[in-house]
Amino acid sequence: MKTRAAVVEGQGQPFTLSEVELDEPREEEVLVRMVATGICHTDLTMGSFLPPEMFPNVFGHEGAGVVEQVGAQVQGLEPDDHVVMSFRSCRDCSTCKAGLVGYCDSTLLLNYMGMRMDGTTTMQRDGSPVFGSFFGQSSLAAHALAYADNCVKVDPELDLTLVAPYGCGFQTGAGTVLNVLRPQAEESLVVYGAGAVGLAAVAAAAAEGVESIVAVDPLAGRRAVAERFGATTVDPGAVESVVDRVKELTGGGATYGIDTTAIPEVVKQAQQSLAVRGTLVALGLGAPEYVVDAIDLLQAGKTVTSSIEGDSDPQEMVPRLLDMRAAGTFPMDDLVTTYPAEEIGQAVADVTRGAVVKPVLVW
Ligand SMILES: NC(=O)c1ccc[n+]([C@@H]2O[C@H](COP(=O)([O-])OP(=O)(O)OC[C@H]3O[C@@H](n4cnc5c(N)ncnc54)[C@H](O)[C@@H]3O)[C@@H](O)[C@H]2O)c1
Ligand SMILES: [Zn+2]
Numbered sequence: 001m002k003t004r005a006a007v008v009e010g011q012g013q014p015f016t017l018s019e020v021e022l023d024e025p026r027e028e029e030v031l032v033r034m035v036a037t038g039i040c041h042t043d044l045t046m047g048s049f050l051p052p053e054m055f056p057n058v059f060g061h062e063g064a065g066v067v068e069q070v071g072a073q074v075q076g077l078e079p080d081d082h083v084v085m086s087f088r089s090c091r092d093c094s095t096c097k098a099g100l101v102g103y104c105d106s107t108l109l110l111n112y113m114g115m116r117m118d119g120t121t122t123m124q125r126d127g128s129p130v131f132g133s134f135f136g137q138s139s140l141a142a143h144a145l146a147y148a149d150n151c152v153k154v155d156p157e158l159d160l161t162l163v164a165p166y167g168c169g170f171q172t173g174a175g176t177v178l179n180v181l182r183p184q185a186e187e188s189l190v191v192y193g194a195g196a197v198g199l200a201a202v203a204a205a206a207a208e209g210v211e212s213i214v215a216v217d218p219l220a221g222r223r224a225v226a227e228r229f230g231a232t233t234v235d236p237g238a239v240e241s242v243v244d245r246v247k248e249l250t251g252g253g254a255t256y257g258i259d260t261t262a263i264p265e266v267v268k269q270a271q272q273s274l275a276v277r278g279t280l281v282a283l284g285l286g287a288p289e290y291v292v293d294a295i296d297l298l299q300a301g302k303t304v305t306s307s308i309e310g311d312s313d314p315q316e317m318v319p320r321l322l323d324m325r326a327a328g329t330f331p332m333d334d335l336v337t338t339y340p341a342e343e344i345g346q347a348v349a350d351v352t353r354g355a356v357v358k359p360v361l362v363w
């Protein structure tokens, strides 16, 4: 079928809407009519990250829409189901069976190779391949081919423009707190970078009753949201030493830290802000290397680690967070700014300069 997609034509190029030919769903595929697609920072990074031979390419991994067609082998989904899409996993390898689907043995092939496992692309244009299958969806498009493993069925009453970001950004920040760090109320958390991922972490920590939460971000608007969620904030440009300020606010150092900036120097600050035996989870994507303060690491027995999607299984985490949203303990709706799909350029410009937190395209 013909559909519209936001195509990135080459390395470092912008997103431009273009007509593409999307395959009919194969036996194990699901055709989803997109209602809304969140833009995650990772969509912006991929365009400069992939090799030139992987273009043109369609990204997008926070799609939400309505199932139009299911292949013969698809179980658990049927036409008219409303779904939030997340990343893919095989659900069959030992890692998947242990519940750690973000580290599936086939993660690279299923999410990042730009094509199906058999090397075919799901999209073409003028007879040439258009790379896609990003997170098994490439949902910066009016239609997407997805899979039962990455489609999470949601209540059809939900506004899909508000729940699209649960498939990646919100799940990653919240999952890092709820699955990876599991802070106790009397412990403390510092979050460097209060974008969609960082603010989801702050909201989840507040929901868990963590009393001492600090958020660091140069953008006043984002600090204001973090404060509304219950954090104390630090403007890194307004203090002599961010690390000293965070230590002051957390009584000597934070039990846990999360970095979402992907800025090597900031990752180091986040590590230095920890208390003895503290743990930092570096979530950002974009820098080839991080800086670690080796003396501080050793002396204080700290841990620097990372996580894919907050160690979440989307089939569990998305419904869990939607329940928290319904209960009022995960108040992320205000972070969403919607744009008509045609205004993707504006959406990207706005999130890049920090004017909005979570742009969501409406198809
Ligand atoms: N690990 C995963 O599974 C996963 C999943 C989703 C996103 N990501 C990555 O997480 C990162 C965050 O994503 P996002 O959508 O929230 O991005 P974002 O750009 O909205 O957030 C980053 C924030 O860092 C802030 N920042 C910049 N300089 C800073 C400094 N010196 N100190 C403190 N904060 C500073 C920015 O103002 C911004 O608010 C990206 O790198 C993205 O690719 C990783
Ligand atoms: Zn697997």
Ligand SMILES: [Zn+2]
Binding pocket: 040, 041, 042, 043, 061, 168, 169
């Ligand atoms: Zn993402």
